[in-house]
Every structure is written in structure tokens, then in C-alpha cells.
Amino acid sequence: MKTVGYILQRLLYGAVIVIAVLVLNFLLLRLAPGDIADTLAVQAGGATQEQITEIRRSLGLDRGVAVQLAAYLGQMLKGNMGTSLYYNQPVLQLIQDRIPATLALVITALLLAIFVGTLLGVSAARNPRGWISNLVTVLSLVGFSAPVFWSGIMMLIAFAYWIPLFPASGMYDVGAPATGFMAFAQILHHLVLPAVSLMLVYLAQYSRQARASMLDVLGADYVRTARAKGLAERVVIYKHALKNALIPVVTLAGLQFSQALAGAVLVETVFNWPGLGRLALDAVLNRDFPLLLGILFVSAVLVVIVNIITDFSYRLLDPRIRSAG
Amino acid sequence: MNSGWRLFVANKGSVGGALVLCAIMLAALVGPFVYDVLPFDMVSAPMTPPGAELPLGSDYLGRDVLAGILHGARVTLAIGIAATLCTVFIGLTIGAVAGFYGKWVDTLLMRVTEFFQVLPPILLAMVLVGVFGPSITTIILVIGAVSWPSIARLTRAEFLRIKEREYVLAGRAIGAGNLRIMLRIILPNALPPLIVSAALTVGVAILFESGLSFIGLGDPDVISWGYMIGNSRDKMFDSWWAVMFPGLAIFLTVLSLSLIGDGLNDAFNPKLRAR
Amino acid sequence: MDDTPVPLLQISDLSVEFPTSAGVAHVLDRISFTLGDGETLGIVGESGCGKSMTALAILRLVPSPGHIAGGEIRLRGEDLLAASEERIRDVRGNAISMIFQEPMTALNPVFTIGQQITETIRRHQAKSAAEARAAALELLRAVEIPEPQSRIDQYPHQLSGGMRQRAMIAMALACQPGILIADEPTTALDVTTQAQIFDLMRELRAKFGTAIILITHNMGAIAELADRVMVMYAGRKVEEGSVAEVLARPGHPYTQGLLECVLHVEEEMPDERETLAEIPGMVPALTGIGRGCVFAPRCSFVMRHCREESPSLFVVGEAHTAACWLAVEGPDRPEENSR
Numbered sequence: 001m002k003t004v005g006y007i008l009q010r011l012l013y014g015a016v017i018v019i020a021v022l023v024l025n026f027l028l029l030r031l032a033p034g035d036i037a038d039t040l041a042v043q044a045g046g047a048t049q050e051q052i053t054e055i056r057r058s059l060g061l062d063r064g065v066a067v068q069l070a071a072y073l074g075q076m077l078k079g080n081m082g083t084s085l086y087y088n089q090p091v092l093q094l095i096q097d098r099i100p101a102t103l104a105l106v107i108t109a110l111l112l113a114i115f116v117g118t119l120l121g122v123s124a125a126r127n128p129r130g131w132i133s134n135l136v137t138v139l140s141l142v143g144f145s146a147p148v149f150w151s152g153i154m155m156l157i158a159f160a161y162w163i164p165l166f167p168a169s170g171m172y173d174v175g176a177p178a179t180g181f182m183a184f185a186q187i188l189h190h191l192v193l194p195a196v197s198l199m200l201v202y203l204a205q206y207s208r209q210a211r212a213s214m215l216d217v218l219g220a221d222y223v224r225t226a227r228a229k230g231l232a233e234r235v236v237i238y239k240h241a242l243k244n245a246l247i248p249v250v251t252l253a254g255l256q257f258s259q260a261l262a263g264a265v266l267v268e269t270v271f272n273w274p275g276l277g278r279l280a281l282d283a284v285l286n287r288d289f290p291l292l293l294g295i296l297f298v299s300a301v302l303v304v305i306v307n308i309i310t311d312f313s314y315r316l317l318d319p320r321i322r323s324a325g
Numbered sequence: 326m327n328s329g330w331r332l333f334v335a336n337k338g339s340v341g342g343a344l345v346l347c348a349i350m351l352a353a354l355v356g357p358f359v360y361d362v363l364p365f366d367m368v369s370a371p372m373t374p375p376g377a378e379l380p381l382g383s384d385y386l387g388r389d390v391l392a393g394i395l396h397g398a399r400v401t402l403a404i405g406i407a408a409t410l411c412t413v414f415i416g417l418t419i420g421a422v423a424g425f426y427g428k429w430v431d432t433l434l435m436r437v438t439e440f441f442q443v444l445p446p447i448l449l450a451m452v453l454v455g456v457f458g459p460s461i462t463t464i465i466l467v468i469g470a471v472s473w474p475s476i477a478r479l480t481r482a483e484f485l486r487i488k489e490r491e492y493v494l495a496g497r498a499i500g501a502g503n504l505r506i507m508l509r510i511i512l513p514n515a516l517p518p519l520i521v522s523a524a525l526t527v528g529v530a531i532l533f534e535s536g537l538s539f540i541g542l543g544d545p546d547v548i549s550w551g552y553m554i555g556n557s558r559d560k561m562f563d564s565w566w567a568v569m570f571p572g573l574a575i576f577l578t579v580l581s582l583s584l585i586g587d588g589l590n591d592a593f594n595p596k597l598r599a600r
Numbered sequence: 601m602d603d604t605p606v607p608l609l610q611i612s613d614l615s616v617e618f619p620t621s622a623g624v625a626h627v628l629d630r631i632s633f634t635l636g637d638g639e640t641l642g643i644v645g646e647s648g649c650g651k652s653m654t655a656l657a658i659l660r661l662v663p664s665p666g667h668i669a670g671g672e673i674r675l676r677g678e679d680l681l682a683a684s685e686e687r688i689r690d691v692r693g694n695a696i697s698m699i700f701q702e703p704m705t706a707l708n709p710v711f712t713i714g715q716q717i718t719e720t721i722r723r724h725q726a727k728s729a730a731e732a733r734a735a736a737l738e739l740l741r742a743v744e745i746p747e748p749q750s751r752i753d754q755y756p757h758q759l760s761g762g763m764r765q766r767a768m769i770a771m772a773l774a775c776q777p778g779i780l781i782a783d784e785p786t787t788a789l790d791v792t793t794q795a796q797i798f799d800l801m802r803e804l805r806a807k808f809g810t811a812i813i814l815i816t817h818n819m820g821a822i823a824e825l826a827d828r829v830m831v832m833y834a835g836r837k838v839e840e841g842s843v844a845e846v847l848a849r850p851g852h853p854y855t856q857g858l859l860e861c862v863l864h865v866e867e868e869m870p871d872e873r874e875t876l877a878e879i880p881g882m883v884p885a886l887t888g889i890g891r892g893c894v895f896a897p898r899c900s901f902v903m904r905h906c907r908e909e910s911p912s913l914f915v916v917g918e919a920h921t922a923a924c925w926l927a928v929e930g931p932d933r934p935e936e937n938s939r
Contacts, residue, residue, distance in 0.1 A: 153561055
């Protein structure tokens with residue numbers, strides 16, 4: 001019963017955040033330079049004053065602010081995010097087309113980072129003076145300090161130019177099959193460099209966190225008890241110790257998704273990866289605010305969803321949280 | 326403070342970092358006077374590789390890369406520090422108020438903080454720069470507006486912790502007002518982790534600024550390292566030096582800041598030093 | 601007369617060393633003792649005297665950088681120090697089990713106590729999940745945890761301190777070990793719960809016939825539960841004998857000091873002290889022990905011989921030994937005593 005209450009509470013809370021983002025969007029939209037009606041008029045090649053007034057009326061710009069806000073909220077929540085000024089298509093459609101590419105990139109990078117990072121961290125904790133531990137230290141410094149777009153470019157130069165192993169840009173080869181296994185394999189081939197560039201940043205943090213929490217846990221009494229029961233070392237480490245050590249790592253993962261989306265913007269630019277990040281960049285350069293704000297909104301929703309998911313993973317891992325409610 | 330200083334010096338990494346940072350700051354201050362080339366001037370054939378004439382080569386427009394790095398150092402460091410001051414100011418204020426007053430003030434401010442943490446930083450920055458235009462001032466304020474949550478949380482945690490200490494009660498007993506207590510009593514004791522965090526924040530601000538300049542949202546009249554990388558991106562295969570060296574500069578600067586941050590951490594918390 | 605039966609557990613000259621920045625610390629210095637079937641041996645001494653380390657050494661769980669530096673550990677004649685990793689893991693939790701002082705940290709917080717008990721059972725015995733769970737339930741009943749059917753699926757933090765310790769005992773007895781090592785099992789519990797746990801241990805001992813090594817600094821616990829007692833100081837054994845013998849006629853000044861610390865205030869003190877008895881001085885650093893008796897710096901009966909030569913164990917009564925020159929020489933005349 002407590003769990004149901006908790007789920008409802010989190011969903012409600014997420015909804016509040018989403019609405020807050022929309023309000024922010026609305027404010028920014030009004031702050032944006034240039035009157036929308038004027039902009040539209042210019043794009044249409046000029047308009048009379050009457051036509052401009054008509055556009056204003058149809059956009060609801062002649063009514064009071066509160067009404068506009070309500071109308072805006074209503075529209076956005078129904079999925080109508082307006083029309084892109086530049087592409088002249090519904091914003092929602094544009095975003096929908098690009099989401100899979102971004103999600104593929106970000107989720108791959110984060111999962112890889114967590115998986116490899118945890119393995120490295122566990123090894124490093126078991127041999128605190130070994131080379132893996134030193135690697136983790138170096139990695140965490142490099143991963144934090146190297147700008148993600150720069151490491152992306154370095155990887156491009158190294159692995160797409162000097163040693164041409166991977167394609168230099170885009171998600172598809174020109175003239176490649178659109179469906180089937182070959183299409184999938186080819187996307188994967190294009191995915192490698194961008195995903196690895198993005199992963200490096202987070203790999204640094206996860207391996208460092210995993211090492212620290214594993215070191216903590218390995219010194220714990222219950223690990224000694226597990227050994228005293230005659231359990232194999234592998235069981236002691238990967239069952240008893242790891243489950244406890246993962247708790248801070250999962251917490252970290254929850255906080256990362258928002259940052260990872262930001263990193264994706266840069267990586268997508270470097271690799272010409274057709275995702276939301278590239279779209280956002282185009283939108284900003286084209287002063288296409290409906291599109292830009294639509295992307296901001298969708299990103300926020302994604303982050304809220306991921307946060308709820310990691311919250312639950314956290315509760316699954318640690319029964320003490322469940323009891324506390 | 327002596328023992329702290331000794332601990333800092335004992336950490337070879339942080340000493341190295343401090344040295345590198347000093348070198349960079351020196352280059353920023355003095356470099357442009359010593360190396361008398363302007364970064365936007367076209368001084369040689371486009372895409373000349375590094376050599377005797379141009380130590381770091383030239384980009385696709387024939388502009389000197391080394392000049393760009395030296396001039397860009399000033400901009401990058403200045404923006405990094407200014408943005409950090411902005412971030413710390415906002416974050417400290419919000420965190421202190423939340424931690425000190427507690428209850429509904431705390432809850433409200435924490436909700437606001439979480440709200441800001443939901444929005445991907447670069448996206449929000451892009452939107453704000455799009456709305457307000459790409460000038461140095463805007464960039465500094467935007468970075469500040471986006472990066473304050475972690476400092477706020479840290480400050481809040483420290484204030485919550487210190488609030489219950491005896492010397493705070495003693496302060497109240499002699500009739501000190503809230504503001505005075507916050508500023509004169511709690512804040513000085515909360516400084517150590519904040520200083521460490523500030524060092525790292527400068528690094529984050531530099532990364533942020535270079536990211537924005539890279540995608541073309543920086544101030545176009547000013548040369549910065551991110552700007553250089555973004556500019557030469559299309560010609561990266563033929564003039565890799567034009568993208569590698571500015572990136573290396575960013576990397577070294579942020580690296581030295583992290584090492585210094587680590588060293589400061591050790592100096593302030595000898596007990597927590599995990600080896 | 602037949603050959604004497606092979607004792608259940610025989611420790612000979614066991615030594616454990618820890619390298620430290622100040623030199624090698626001799627945490628255990630040639631400890632020898634025997635444990636028979638169904639016997640309860642108490643090991644008593646101050647913190648740091650090496651009693652816990654003895655227990656860990658038996659199971660080869662000495663934490664690095666410490667290591668076993670010499671001696672023999674024989675389980676029914678089998679050399680445990682020469683055994684393979686595989687073999688010693690079969691012994692742990694099975695032939696020899698151990699329970700620890702602080703049950704909250706000794707139990708894994710993210711698994712239910714049922715899971716932790718069945719895990720032990722299934723590690724050492726070929727039982728199905730259902731059989732193991734039924735066995736676990738029986739064990740919980742045996743240790744008198746109320747409502748075992750609901751408790752079995754609870755997590756350690758949902759149980760009280762006393763129940764957690766009972767759960768640990770259940771886990772340790774899961775495979776009916778011949779030897780149970782209890783390292784300060786009640787120190788973290790309140791006095792009432794302590795008494796309950798001792799009662800429980802007595803019952804279980806009668807029921808399962810388990811031999812117990814009870815490690816404690818609490819002489820009262822020894823008096824309650826143990827048949828024989830071994831006194832340790834600074835990593836060495838200084839006295840051993842039956843509980844009745846040692847408590848009535850302590851053969852070593854240190855043991856005497858320990859007993860005086862717990863004697864009732866009503867009993868007449870030799871010189872009518874009114875303050876709490878204590879043994880003056882501190883346990884010496886384990887790196888720099890000189891050539892005399894290790895207790896000499898704190899001993900009220902110290903003689904010149906004590907400072908020059910370390911006494912070996914002398915017989916002072918029936919199956920009762922003590923490492924003290926007083927046993928063979930008698931006290932010096934008062935003028936010869938030096939401090």
C-alpha cells in the first residue's frame with residue numbers, strides 16, 4: 001500500500017515539474033525578441049496591418065496574459081506544441097522523428113558507462129594499489145576535464161581519418177538499406193564513436209563512485225560474515241558486496257540523465273547525429289523558438305520520467321528505504 | 326592552517342595542477358604582449374601545420390593558432406571566474422537561506438533547485454542565449470543561472486549541519502541577529518567544502534563556456550578556445566592542430582583546477598582522505 | 601588403555617603477525633589449546649589481547665596485511681592450515697561456525713534473514729529451495745524468535761538487537777557445526793537480552809551437542825556458560841583451567857586482577873579498599889615486547905626474575921596451568937620486590 005501511495009506522489013510531483021517547465025517556456029516565449037506575428041508576416045513575404053492583426057487574433061495574442069498562459073498549457077499538454085517557424089512542420093512531429101536517435105545515443109552511453117564503470121570500480125576496489133585502480137583515478141580526472149566535444153573530435157580524427165575504422169558523421173550511410181539487420185548493424189557502426197565519446201565523461205564518474213563505495217562495503221562486517229559462512233569469493237563480492245555498493249551508483253545515475261542530454265547536444269553536433277540536440281542547435285541559430293522550447297519541454301519530461309525510474313530502482317535495491325516510506 | 330598547507334603540498338597532483346594553472350594564468354596575462362600577433366589577423370597561408378614560423382600552425386583562414394590560444398586564455402579564464410562568482414553568489418544565497426530557515430522556506434527552495442536540475446543545462450543555456458543574445462555578459466549570467474543548484478545543495482547541507490552547533494547558540498545568546506549569524510558565524514565555518522566546490526566550479530564554467538562557443542553561441546567578437554574549435558570543425562581533418570591545441574588548453578586548465586580541488590579537499594579533510 | 605581419541609580441535613603454537621610502520625606486531629604468540637566434543641571453552645582478556653584474532657585464525661579469516669606466521673590448527677586431526685581454499689570454505693559455516701559481536705552490521709542489510717540462512721544451508725547441503733526454507737523456519741523456532749513465519753521474510757533493520765543475534769545464531773547453527781565460535785555475542789545487547797541469549801546458548805548446546813568457544817571480556821559470562829577458561833594477555837596465553845578452579849584459585853596475577861574487577865562490593869577486600877579495583881597500567885604495544893614476562897610492568901607481585909625471563913606455563917592445580925614464576929618460586933620477600 002505504501003508503494004502505491006509513493007508512486008502517486010512521485011507522479012504528481014513529476015506533473016508539477018512539467019507544468020512549471022511549461023510556465024517557464026511561456027515566459028521565455030514572450031521574452032523572445034521579435035513579435036511572432038511580425039516574424040510570421042516577414043516569412044510570408046510581407047503582410048498588411050489587417051493581416052497582421054488577424055494573425056495575432058488567431059494566435060490568441062490579443063487576449064490577456066493569464067488566458068494566453070492557460071491556452072498555452074492546454075495546447076502543450078494535448079501535444080500541440082505549435083509549428084516550427086523554420087521547418088514549417090508541427091513541432092511535435094519534428095521532435096518525434098528525432099527522439100529515437102538521441103535516446104539511442106544517450107541510453108547506450110549511460111548504460112555502457114555504468115556497466116564498464118562498475119566493473120572497473122569493483123576491480124579497483126579489490127586491488128587498491130593495482131594498475132586498474134590507477135587507471136580509474138586517471139580516467140576520472142581525464143573524463144571530467146576533457147571537453148566532450150573535443151574528445152569527440154579527437155576520436156573522429158583518430159578513428160575515422162587516420163585509422164578509418166568508423167564513419168565520420170551521420171547515422172546512416174548514403175544509399176544503405178533502410179530496414180532489416182543490415183540497417184541495424186550499420187546504425188550501430190555509426191553509433192560507436194559518438195556513444196563512446198559521451199560515455200567517457202560518465203565512465204569517469206561511475207568508476208570512481210563504484211570504487212569508493214565498493215571499498216567501503218568490502219570493509220563491512222557482513223562481508224566478513226559471508227566469508228565465515230564458507231561462501232565462494234565470487235559470491236561474496238558479486239552478491240553480498242555489490243548489491244550494497246550499487247546503491248550510491250544508481251543514485252548517481254539518476255542525477256546524470258539531465259547532464260547526459262546536455263552532453264548529447266554537443267556530441268550530436270560533432271558527429272552530425274540526427275537527434276534532438278542537433279535540432280535544438282538549428283532551432284537556436286534559426287531563432288525558431290516554438291521548436292526550441294518544444295525540445296526543452298520534451299527533454300524535461302524525459303528527465304522526470306528517468307528520475308522516477310531510478311527512484312524505483314533505488315527502492316528496489318535498498319529495503320531500508322521501502323520501510324521508511 | 327599550516328598542517329593543511331603541508332597536506333596540500335604533499336599531494337603531488339595538486340601541486341602540479343597549481344603550477345600548470347599559474348603557467349596558464351601567466352600566459353594569459355603576459356602572452357599577448359610577448360607574442361605580438363593578433364588572433365583574428367590572417368598572418369599566413371591557410372592551414373599551415375605547426376612549424377618554425379608558426380609554433381602551433383594556422384587555421385583555415387590563416388589565423389595564428391598560438392595567438393588565438395594566448396588571447397583566448399584571458400577570455401576563458403575571465404569568463405570562468407566571473408561565471409563562478411555568479412554561480413556561487415546565487416547558490417550560496419539560496420542554500421544558506423534554505424538551510425538556515427528550514428521548514429517551508431527550505432522545502433520551497435529545494436523544489437526550485439530540483440526544478441532547475443531537471444532542465445538539461447546546455448539546452449536551457451541555449452534557450453536563454455537565444456532569447457537574450459550572445460554577449461559576454463549574457464554568457465556569464467546564463468552559466469551562473471544554470472549551474473547554481475549544486476552549490477546551493479552543498480551550502481544548505483553545511484548550514485543545516487552547523488546550525489545546531491553550540492557557537493551558533495552562543496551567538497544568539499548575545500543577541501546577534503539572523504543575518505549576522507549567517508554571515509559572521511556559520512558561513513566562515515562552512516567555507517572549506519565550498520572553496521573546494523568553487524575550484525571545481527571554475528572548471529565546469531570553463532567547460533560550459535567552451536561548449537557554448539563551440540556550437541556558435543559565444544560572443545562572436547571575442548576569441549575563446551571553444552570558439553576556435555567550433556570554427557575549424559569543418560576542416561578538422563586537414564588542420565587537426567587548429568582543433569587539437571585549443572582543446573588541449575581547455576583540458577589542461579580544467580585538469581589543473583580539478584587537481585587543485587582534490588588537493589584542497591585533502592588539506593581541509595585529512596581524516597577523510599581515502600587511499 | 602586405548603589411544604586417546606583425537607580431540608575435536610587442537611591448536612598448537614599458533615602465531616599471527618601484523619606488519620606495522622613501527623615493526624612487526626605479534627598479535628598472537630604461540631597459542632596452544634584443545635577443545636573437546638561438546639565442551640565450552642571460554643577465552644577471556646582485555647580488548648586487543650588477541651582473543652578475536654584467535655577465532656579468525658581458526659577459520660583462516662585473518663584480515664590482511666596480517667597473516668598466520670606459524671603453528672598448527674587440527675580439526676579432528678586434519679591440518680586446516682595446509683588445507684586448500686576449497687576445503688576451508690567447506691569447513692566454514694559447516695564444521696565450524698562463527699557469530700559476531702554486532703548483529704546489525706554483521707547481517708547484510710539488503711537481504712532477508714530467511715535468504716541469509718537458506719544461503720548457508722544450500723551452500724553446504726544439497727537441499728532444494730523449499731527444503732532449505734523449511735529448515736530455516738525450524739531454526740528460527742529453535743532460537744525462539746516469535747512468529748518465525750513472518751520474521752523469516754524480514755530484513756535485519758526490522759528486527760530488534762536481541763532478535764538479530766538470535767537470527768545470527770540460527771544462521772550459524774544451520775548446518776549443525778561441531779564447533780561454534782561466539783565472539784562477544786552479547787556485548788552489544790542490554791543485560792536482560794544478554795541473559796536470554798545465554799539461556800538460549802545453553803539449550804542449543806544441550807540439544808545439538810555443539811562445542812563452543814566463547815570469546816568475551818566478561819568474566820560473568822564465562823562463569824555462566826563455560827566449562828574451561830583460557831586467559832589471554834598481549835597475544836599470549838597466561839592461564840588455563842576449569843572454570844571452577846580458575847575462578848576459585850587464580851594462578852596468574854592478571855587473572856586475579858580481572859576477577860577483582862568483577863567481585864561483588866560486599867565481599868571483604870584484603871585491605872578494605874573502597875574504590876573500584878583496576879589493573880594499573882596499559883597493555884604493551886605488541887611490537888616491542890622485551891624479554892621478561894609480558895605482564896611484568898603491571899604486576900603487583902613482580903620479582904626480579906620476572907623481568908629477566910618469560911615464564912612458561914606451569915602446573916598450578918588439576919588440569920590448571922599458569923604462566924607465572926610465582927607458581928614455582930613463591931613470592932620474594934617484601935624487601936626484594938621492586939616496581
